[in-house]
Amino acid sequence: MTPRNWKPIIQEFERAIGKDGVIQRKEELLTYECDGLTSYRQRPALVVLPRTTEQVAAAVKICDRYEIPWVARGAGTGLSGGALPVENCVLIVTALMRKILSVDLENQRVVVQPGVINNWVTQAVSGAGFYFAPDPSSQIICSIGGNIAENSGGVHCLKYGVTTNHVLGLKLVLPDGSIVDVGGEIPEMPGYDLTGLFVGSEGTLGIATEITLRILKTQESICVLLADFTSMEAAGATVSDIISAGIIPGGMEIMDNLSINAVEDVVATGCYPRDAVSILLVEVDGLQVEVDANKKLITEICQKNGARNVTTASDPEQRLKLWKGRKAAFAAAGHISPDYYVQDGVIPRTQLSYVLKEIEALSEKSGYKIANVFHAGDGNLHPLILYDNSVPGALAEVEEVGGEILKICVKVGGSLSGEHGIGADKKCYMPNMFTETDLETMQWVREVFNPKGLANPGKMFPTPRTCGESANAQAQKKFEGVDLF
């Protein structure tokens, strides 16, 4: 293929979006080489930063006309490489689309542009006693558009569900540049649930440019409990017993000894006993009377399962203190090890003990330490594999360990991803979870929305040649030979 002549194309983008919305200098493009999955990198040919739905549509249409692959990017905090550029692509970045377009407290709706940061939504409505429930750990930097793409979760998704449960409607730019509305202001919409289909589609079906979110009333009372145990089994059994008692806590998190010591080394909460094999954090919310009753019941369940101590905190400052270590867990891993690889898998809650033992065995066999931090209530594991990227071959080995963990998750009836998405990172593992027919059926949807395959090519789905090659190299294959001017 002859190299593409980008000059007139860039002029078109500049006319559509403005010169200040087009980035083409190599040193500026560096910023966009990867998302939160920093182990894969690829420079895009061009970055465009539209400000309106119409500008997004114009950008997509230019790509469609010239058959240029494009990748959408929000804040770039994703952990599965969903916003990783492909070679010679245009990266459409929604970072300048940062307006909260409307707030309707009475009907509990907020309409935002995709570049709005997750916790801005709560900030905009908290004064009136509302909040936006999905709370990924990255919520102070990740954008709603990215949350939509990856169907992000968070600590409080046990009770309140993941992003898809909080999105009512979307204005979309489809890969042919057309603008459509799916869903609406109310949950009960007839026709196919294209809103649900789009959420979690990782940029392969289009770009959401206006997002109608559901907000919730702030609960009257919140209480956090911290229990520490001398075994992992005891913490796991406590989680099962809490659920069996009919309580649905806002969140339930378990950390293992390695994580506990990492966070105490780094943020010194003073709350997490360094000799504990595991700690369990439980947050309950609701009416004061409900929280008081649940606090009592959960304390009893913890004690029955052999908790050494149960600390509770109701005032905001004390609660934050108990959460601090958990929130800092990923960062702490980065302090105790030159690099870490975070895995994201899901298992049925009842398989917790077995899977953690298997992970321990993998750690021993491979020689890589693995810290375990997880959303225990919904069985969403986040093993952190510690390694040193400067050691040749280490990344590949660690990726293999990560893959083995996923295979265990799938084997026990779980899933490849709880909240980080498939992206470039995990597409090879999709056949472990789905039959060829199942994957083909999903591809039907992709092909009908994205017939030229320009929207985020090479992501989410495996192709025969993918595994064994670098995922990124594969993604680019289709467009090789197309070069920058």
Add this chain to the structure above:
Amino acid sequence: MTPRNWKPIIQEFERAIGKDGVIQRKEELLTYECDGLTSYRQRPALVVLPRTTEQVAAAVKICDRYEIPWVARGAGTGLSGGALPVENCVLIVTALMRKILSVDLENQRVVVQPGVINNWVTQAVSGAGFYFAPDPSSQIICSIGGNIAENSGGVHCLKYGVTTNHVLGLKLVLPDGSIVDVGGEIPEMPGYDLTGLFVGSEGTLGIATEITLRILKTQESICVLLADFTSMEAAGATVSDIISAGIIPGGMEIMDNLSINAVEDVVATGCYPRDAVSILLVEVDGLQVEVDANKKLITEICQKNGARNVTTASDPEQRLKLWKGRKAAFAAAGHISPDYYVQDGVIPRTQLSYVLKEIEALSEKSGYKIANVFHAGDGNLHPLILYDNSVPGALAEVEEVGGEILKICVKVGGSLSGEHGIGADKKCYMPNMFTETDLETMQWVREVFNPKGLANPGKMFPTPRTCGESANAQAQKKFEGVDLF
């Protein structure tokens, strides 16, 4: 087109499903002429009753090979004509697929065949302290397969969500006869959310043959409150105030004076004051302490809004008594009027007062009495238009009034359907809610799953010729000339 020779086709069905699974005698086919929307009728060419996924697939493949349109039917209780046969179609009835395949209490999952009746699920797990949340009024006769097709709601969907929120995975037979699995045993599945896409697709994308449902823990305590008011505004304001107070009741229902008197005439609950302009039923559930606190708070809110009386009931028998009138509301309308037409529209809660006044004006203008019964918490109206079908032209007039109500719902930002679906009945109104591009995007999905258009043709989506003609006549147009042997 020459009439189809059905003889060899019937033999194929008999070979695939067994002779006792194929119904071809005209008098037996009568049963299947309509679903719950009895004003439309069409005899199918043939009815088949498969017992397994493989038999469903075999039946669909025969239809595919001979290009015979087919319609799936569960219990036939749907109210929008979703299971209305089209001329010369094969009706695939799932009524013999009635097995509960597995119960996993620990992970709160039940796997069922599509013919399983809604409340059998709760019956199967209630002894262990669990229940299945979606509870359409028809729950003692409607099937899970039909609930999936129409994404059914019910009284308790305010707090717990509609059917789609309780379906984790599906085994599907697609219109080409292939068998695929979508979703799974856990909510966090990667790839496109085809489970969500399929739920509510009204039989146009395939047939679900195994359904994995989520069950919930039975709440410790339940309380029902009944308040009566001298105005509709007061009942509406009470609903808004309850939600604003941060309470999410299990259900909130309003009935107007006409409905109140109809149910007292018919089932004589003795609880619903005949002189009340409106009554409000509120059910709260949770821990005992939570229910007690909410009961107190809701009583105060009712009184503040001018309720004349607030009755509460906590023991099961008393609760049933308070609910009895509401549950009998549709049947009661059938007793006070020769016929009634039930509409299903959704409005933003804040528009309640305005919309009810508009409905009253429509009633006066048209001369048809309209009884109002609705899921007030989520703004899902069920106006019952009373008429006499033996009066020539009455049905057409009533359908027009029903259509006007829908237009009002859409005008204030609502929806054409809360829980009954679009089916044959409402497809003409889809353009009131969606642009041509929006509808076209939905059709993409239909076409990719159902490229020959054999699965439930003529339902859900308008076609240029539809409105003004009978919906059913339109549905058949594509297959006219094809005749029974």
